[in-house]
Amino acid sequence: MARKWLDYKTDSWVQWCPGCGDFGILNAIYRALAELDIDPSNLVVVGGIGCSSRSVYYIKGNAIHTIHGRAIPVASGVKLANPELTVIVTGGDGDLLGIGGGHFVALGRRNIDIPILVYDNAVYGLTKGQAGPTLPAWIQTKSLPHPNVQGSLNPLLLAFAAGYTFIARGYAYHLNQLKDLIKAAIQHKGAALVDILQPCPTYNDFMTNEWYEKRIYYLSEDPSWDPVVRSPQEHKEKAPKMLEKMMEFDERIPLGIFYQNTYKETLEERFEKIMNGYLSSPPGKRPLGKRPIAHPFQVFKEKVIQV
Amino acid sequence: MARKWLDYKTDSWVQWCPGCGDFGILNAIYRALAELDIDPSNLVVVGGIGCSSRSVYYIKGNAIHTIHGRAIPVASGVKLANPELTVIVTGGDGDLLGIGGGHFVALGRRNIDIPILVYDNAVYGLTKGQAGPTLPAWIQTKSLPHPNVQGSLNPLLLAFAAGYTFIARGYAYHLNQLKDLIKAAIQHKGAALVDILQPCPTYNDFMTNEWYEKRIYYLSEDPSWDPVVRSPQEHKEKAPKMLEKMMEFDERIPLGIFYQNTYKETLEERFEKIMNGYLSSPPGKRPLGKRPIAHPFQVFKEKVIQV
Amino acid sequence: MTDVCMIIGGPQGGGIESAGQVALKTVVVKGFNVIGTREYHSNIMGAHSYFHLRFTEKPARALRIPVDLVIALDAESAFTHMWDISTKSYFVYDADSQDQEVSKIPSMESSLKRRVKEALAPKGGATVGSAVKFVEEKGAVPVGLPLKSILKKVSDETASPLSAIAKTVNIIGLAAGLYLAGVEYDYIAKGIELQFGNRPKVLKPNLVAARIAMEYVESSFGKQKALPNGPHRGRSRMLASGNDVVAMGKVLGGLTFQTFYPITPSSDEAFYVEENMYKEDVNGSKISILVLQAEDELAAINLALGAAAAGARASTSTSGPGFSLMNEAISMGVMAEIPVVISLWMRAGPSTGIATRQGQQDLLHAIFSGHGDTPKIVVASGDHREAFFDAIKAMNWAEEFQTPVVHLLDKYLASTVAVLDEWELDVSNVELSRGKREDSPGSEYMRYEITEDGISPMAPLGKVPMLISSLEHDEHGHVTEDPVDREEMVAKRARKWETIARSIPEEEKLVLHGDPEARVTIISFGSTKQIILSAMEELERRGILTNFVQFRVLSPFPAETAKKLLSRSEVLIGVEMNFQDQLSFLLRAHTGIYVPHRVRKVNARPLYDTEVVYAVEKIVREGAKEVVVSGGA
Amino acid sequence: MTDVCMIIGGPQGGGIESAGQVALKTVVVKGFNVIGTREYHSNIMGAHSYFHLRFTEKPARALRIPVDLVIALDAESAFTHMWDISTKSYFVYDADSQDQEVSKIPSMESSLKRRVKEALAPKGGATVGSAVKFVEEKGAVPVGLPLKSILKKVSDETASPLSAIAKTVNIIGLAAGLYLAGVEYDYIAKGIELQFGNRPKVLKPNLVAARIAMEYVESSFGKQKALPNGPHRGRSRMLASGNDVVAMGKVLGGLTFQTFYPITPSSDEAFYVEENMYKEDVNGSKISILVLQAEDELAAINLALGAAAAGARASTSTSGPGFSLMNEAISMGVMAEIPVVISLWMRAGPSTGIATRQGQQDLLHAIFSGHGDTPKIVVASGDHREAFFDAIKAMNWAEEFQTPVVHLLDKYLASTVAVLDEWELDVSNVELSRGKREDSPGSEYMRYEITEDGISPMAPLGKVPMLISSLEHDEHGHVTEDPVDREEMVAKRARKWETIARSIPEEEKLVLHGDPEARVTIISFGSTKQIILSAMEELERRGILTNFVQFRVLSPFPAETAKKLLSRSEVLIGVEMNFQDQLSFLLRAHTGIYVPHRVRKVNARPLYDTEVVYAVEKIVREGAKEVVVSGGA
């Protein structure tokens, strides 16, 4: 019997403020998991530190609550040690694009099969509302003593530059559409970004629900929109248009899948190529013998001299 | 009397391997500095750790040899403390885009007036030739026991995504063209990237001089190429074409200035707006009094209660 | 003599912080000394938090549990604090919550729920009603406030909808409680005005709410005897947290460059610097400090190092996790000899631990941070006054000795508000210095000139070409691997360290409090100071004469003076809020002196003077070796 | 008895490494024990480097200076090593470089140049010729090789252009030197074959070069007396560096996941694991280890932690700067109780320091790494054999105790090649273990179950839902801030630490070498072991009986046993390669025992047995308190 979304809800108290966009994201995750009928024992949700990262306690499955900014390397370790697991990263814009920015970039180069769900509220929620890396310059949200003097970065372009093979943007309060994006990201084989615009009613009094609702629209409204690239050639042809869409973030903010590359191999597949049998007997599942399998003289023969 | 390029050469022994592309870059830097007639006392070259980062000892001026990956924050500290200084970062692809990737991204958001010269040899030279973040997947250079299973990232796109306002690519052995690019990067007000393709004859036996020479060409060969954007509108219009060029890296590799944004303010200018007089009396130059200027009760009045 | 300790508890975001502020201001206006702190979850809204406050005529040095007054604004607070009540105390609670069951409160920690259920089982089930019985049996007077009807009245009187004035429950509870403690309406009104004075729309309903609450208490429980005013009236006084005073020290101590990456409990310090970063005219001078939020702590400290090299007086501020990330740059600071102050606000670890709670577990990590023989100055402040002056001293030392200085502070100090008198913060004798700063270096300038005291003149960047290096270098700063150069530079840095050890006066490194002749000696460091001092008074009353060696500079360690001061002690007791007895370890390493008795607190709550009294008695009278104290909710 | 110490020096990239390898192999084939290390600059090409080697019939434990043979392939080497020569030694140099002036050598460190100039001024100027006079006066026999004409001959004989065989100068020098030391051509040829056997194009000219060089020496200096063969023949022997043996220990000890970020002197360990990461059939089993180069050290350790949580046997490997960056994750490893081995290869710090040179300055940093009360296991290997077995033990301990384990090693061990006999690496009694690993957890599984020994059963991810947390947590791993939960978990971790301290046998923690009755006791840790053992033999010969307490596990510290072992000692001497006397500090902190005498080496060069002998004599006979030794070029 297939699982229901409620099967993914834990009985932990959900610590978010009333109206927080994170609730919408969490619900969308539940539903995506249910539709994919993922076995909670096989699911590993890895979070950093932040309001958003607490999601790990609210989703039935395995959870690792790591340290600030390091969810991606920890998740990568999990996935590479046991590629059969479904590994998902949940975290904030500060966590994943600020302090964790270097790892965010490195994941693209690796193209490990992990979806990264960025709860993008443009502020540092849990530490009381400082500017996040996606807060535009000169905006002064509630907690700031001065307008933001630092500019914002574009997570979609960043992911593209780094080599992510799935790039999407969703909106926290659009449960169904977001659910579909998360589902697609999980199903995609490779590093996937879903940048989720998430109102933080407590601290971000600029990018509010109203602000977003006025701007957002779906790429899929254009019936000709096809984000999938199946070959380098197709990539080349489609990329400019996709990038143009990724850059659109002002009066109009597009949502949906911007880019999906289906031909690039994952790191797991590459390892299988250089280490036959890696996928079937990965590092996390290889049994440990009672004793070393051989004497070093037998194994490291090139170091041995017959005198 | 204007300075000559030799005025920027120190008498340190230059520790690079014969034929190393770094020599070309160093020479181009000397010449750019000479043409701009920059006072060595006013020049601060900040390096990370790597073959390339040793440049700091070879350029007459102030030098900070920092730690691996941290040249950008250290340089940013210098520049913000004293914006009158000409601050330049020299470093490797591993240093600036690998371990320092997070800071590379953050600099774009800030748009501090610092040119970043990436000596991009696609390997970790000083540690004996491991794969760098710009080495394409499946390439097996000399030192690697297996082909590179990790993919490469695109420094130009990364810079664009992060918010750099000047983005260029040069070639180590094209002294004159490279000199011009570096000059333009120094003259540009804001965060500038010059990604410099740099053959490492000792370890990168794939991306050799021959390999590059077959592929590279200059954007300026197209007389209509104009990388400058002077307004958001112009930005919008020109960006797709620019991005297309940034993505070109296969049989053809374009060199030159891809993008220059002249309307975005630097962080220094933004600080001046919220702190009148910052530029004329910056943190590094403010004199320290002999005593605190006032009693805390006089300064932090909102904490004082008249009982 | 007045000496009242109280707790007001409620959900995060429910006005506990401002109720606490109003309480602080009220009792200060009434002429008392006060100390108050907020305990809260790492959460933005909904989890339990409480303000813990003590006011008295004497110096307000420490908090204690049990308290004389609990104000429980919601059911969770009633359950959480039912153990904290003393005999002859008031327990104010929401009468409407009478039937609320502990199992129905989602935000409560499950093991606390278990404990409540166990404790209340004999009372017929875990409801607020049972909790009230529980405290009553302990001798407390329960005071049920019909919050709903009081709010209704407030709504009527202010002609505002209920939803608009619902937030005044915190003041209702507070006013009721303070009234029971003998504080008259006028003082509370003054406290409310001081808090909300600049927001008239908020001020009005709160004043009304306070009055109605007090009237209700008076009508139901009779008119309370007014407390005589405290002695501390007729002057200006400051209420400031530890975060605040460190920021003040930095601002007045000449800081020009501050970086931070947000982290509890350090960020409020950085924010307060940021709020004060720019002031056109202070005594004819200008305050202008560049405050920059970094992308991470690696950047935060490297930015500060870069700025310092360029001549700025620079600092950064963090907590354990961020400090861990700074290790490599600290090592660079030592090697490249760049001044920087790192304010390290400790909290409960390891790792993320409990981000918003007390711990003193980073002492040894701070001292041994950074690979490769990296001595650095570590100074720990004992209270607000020290924290203020140490913030200035740390900057002086950093620049005089061209070295990283760790200013060790903690969550308790960070969020504890103390009252300070003008003379306590007198800066007229404070000197600001930069040591061998060289503003006009000649062309022969060498950044790492070998000198007898190990300290080289330091010029800012931009004057004359120079080399600064994280690699081993010669006098010029040029990289060298030569064994003789290397040994000379190691020796230079070692001499510098001796200079530092010699230059910082012993009396700044450690302080003996109390009777030098006492046979019982307590050693400790950091924010336990005032708590221990307070306990010592009580211990003396109970016939145990103690003294207390407070370690202020932990590195360089004042070994000889410590030996001297401790030589006469017969019962040596270490009081620490970590489980590795880090100070005792350090003391023994430097002096050989073993500390046989330990008082530990590791439950991530503040230390109370009552606990120190209890533990020291247990040690002195019963010979206990180790006493773990566990107070606090 | 044969006991020869030699140096062969030349520019980086000039074949010094392979000359050293050939020398090692040659003398092993000739039946000797050998030890050899490479000293080099943090540079790819051109800077000076040298191979330092000793062969003997007895165990080859240590290097020494002065040496019996210097082979200077270029002028810089001749200048650099002119002090290193003993009386009755050979000084082989390039006769064509006779007139080369020190001031004309760009790659040389300027202060070394100064010293050379000073030393050679009386000899009429700083040329190689003067250096030759200098060594001659010291009693050495200079042997000038006309490299150019020898190369010409090689070119002629091999019918290859000069440029193609120019690289054989290293073998020319080596062969000439070895011949002078009494090694016959056949052995050298064997050494060359072992080194270049799989590259016939390289092999041939090198054989020719060696022969011509030896013929030249014979014809110019007469036929040398052949050294009798050493006793160690007729069996298989292994030549491996410290990097190699640790990699071997990992591979055979069941490692399945290794990460690294390149850094000297650790990366060669990771590379050797990588070279051996995949082997189809070893005794019917398969080796399959995922080796991943991370983007930085933060990622390296976090990747390993993630993999370990998912069931892998995981390690990472780094040096000081990288280790500094790992602090925060180490703290997480302690809190979240995740096994991981960190091989920490120390080098000369602080900061980037001298990346390719020796130092032992990270002991205290390793122990106190990570904020917030974070005890972890730290084990230091004394030699190759220990390093091999410790690499396995470290993985066992990490998994048995679910904790980070720091395996402390250093640059000297890393690049020192030793000869190992089969029985020395016998693994037949080595057990591999994972402690309370739970592969079939039930649905009630709790990751942090509170147990008496503090260790909870550990299941890999993917079996049954579980929570792993860096925040303070309850038994399930669920975040909690409850004070009682908190104290229980602190106590659990403290009990676990006691379990660790109890479970690791004392005899693995420290070892007493030498006569227990000796009145002079040396303490040390890490790679100084064999050097001290070697010095002890010589000291005994000189009438000073010593023993030596080698500390192997530094955390948990074996305080009681140390006290026992040290109680009888009258002269206690610490030998350390750092300036903070880190081991002595630790010893005193744990036992109160003060180490009054210190031998320090801080010039970033290996320690020599001759230096230990010198220093101990100075202490024992003259009562010196502190002796700094400074040998090495």
Ligand SMILES: Cc1ncc(C[n+]2csc(CCOP(=O)(O)OP(=O)(O)O)c2C)c(N)n1
């Ligand atoms: C190393 C480190 N630095 C700082 C912190 C403090 N911290 C906790 S959450 C957070 C930011 C959270 O912002 P974001 O990732 O955007 O998540 P949000 O709360 O907005 O969901 C910070 C800085 C930390 N835990 N660790």
Ligand SMILES: Cc1ncc(C[n+]2csc(CCOP(=O)(O)OP(=O)(O)O)c2C)c(N)n1
């Ligand atoms: C924290 C830290 N990790 C690793 C190293 C070792 N290291 C020195 S240089 C280098 C890589 C250099 O590569 P790159 O930046 O590309 O410069 P290149 O040598 O190629 O010019 C590394 C990993 C270090 N010094 N510090």
Ligand code: SF4
């Ligand atoms: S602070 Fe913002 S992001 Fe955090 S829980 Fe509250 S509303 Fe959500």
Ligand code: SF4
């Ligand atoms: S290793 Fe490569 S990058 Fe480094 S100096 Fe040599 S050629 Fe240049």
Ligand SMILES: [Mg+2]
């Ligand atoms: Mg956020």
Ligand SMILES: [Mg+2]
């Ligand atoms: Mg490189």
